[in-house]
Amino acid sequence: MMLAAHDLGWSARGAPILRGVSLEVPEGETLGLIGPNGSGKSTLMRLLCGVLKPEAGEVRLAGEPLARMSRRRAAQWLAMVEQQAETADRITVRDAVELGRTPWLSPLRPWSAEDDAIVAEALAVVEMSGLAARDWATLSGGERQRAHIARALAQRPRILLLDEPTNHLDIHHQLSILQLVATLPVTTVVALHDLNQAMSCDRLGVLQHGRLVALGKPQEVLSPALLRDVFGVRASFLTDPADGARIIRFHAVS
Numbered sequence: 001m002m003l004a005a006h007d008l009g010w011s012a013r014g015a016p017i018l019r020g021v022s023l024e025v026p027e028g029e030t031l032g033l034i035g036p037n038g039s040g041k042s043t044l045m046r047l048l049c050g051v052l053k054p055e056a057g058e059v060r061l062a063g064e065p066l067a068r069m070s071r072r073r074a075a076q077w078l079a080m081v082e083q084q085a086e087t088a089d090r091i092t093v094r095d096a097v098e099l100g101r102t103p104w105l106s107p108l109r110p111w112s113a114e115d116d117a118i119v120a121e122a123l124a125v126v127e128m129s130g131l132a133a134r135d136w137a138t139l140s141g142g143e144r145q146r147a148h149i150a151r152a153l154a155q156r157p158r159i160l161l162l163d164e165p166t167n168h169l170d171i172h173h174q175l176s177i178l179q180l181v182a183t184l185p186v187t188t189v190v191a192l193h194d195l196n197q198a199m200s201c202d203r204l205g206v207l208q209h210g211r212l213v214a215l216g217k218p219q220e221v222l223s224p225a226l227l228r229d230v231f232g233v234r235a236s237f238l239t240d241p242a243d244g245a246r247i248i249r250f251h252a253v254s
């Protein structure tokens, strides 16, 4: 199993935030994490990448406990794009993306033309090549988001963790980032709020009050009963006549 969490628990000031979360992500899968505000998605992502240490349970990368890996080794395996990731102001976009190469560099393996090519490719994939020389501070929210994704791609991880990667993006870039995530040959865990976008994940995990309450194929997980019980909405399912895809329309429950 590429990424596994076993019975994860975490609390803040004595209040349990995440309890008994176990999941396994096979190589190449895109697992979506969904759940209402405050259900624990970001906390779970931060435990999976090692930013937070679990109070209970453990995370394993390809069978190896994350807690026993050096930061450098963990960063060769896994890249994370946080929800409101910040970067120091006085650097260019290219500088920020080059930071993604850090875990691979050493005195025996200094910066090379290969690193330049990887950074250029990462910038191109998120359509940021034209902004490579720009000061980070001048970027819009969506441009920053795309640059953060480029930094994570430049890291060439086997596992990519994305916390709401589309939340600042216009519709074109939302779709292109989601399409990119789906086609990348890496194992991906992505927290999403848009449940129609979540439908394109291989599987979905649903968090509610810090517990994983459902895990499975999107069309099985996103049932009218779950949408009512977890998200408090009534759902109707429509079919796109263009391609037969299922679309969910939401209604407030009065």
Ligand SMILES: Nc1ncnc2c1ncn2[C@@H]1O[C@H](COP(=O)(O)OP(=O)(O)OP(=O)(O)O)[C@@H](O)[C@H]1O
Pocket (backbone or CB within 6 Å): 012, 013, 017, 035, 036, 037, 038, 039, 040, 041, 042, 043, 044
């Ligand atoms: N360091 C902390 N101290 C206190 N409470 C915290 C801390 N970190 C998270 N929480 C609380 O834990 C709960 C889960 O937060 P988390 O950010 O994981 O939720 P989320 O599902 O990502 O939410 P959203 O959809 O709003 O981004 C929230 O109620 C949050 O206020």
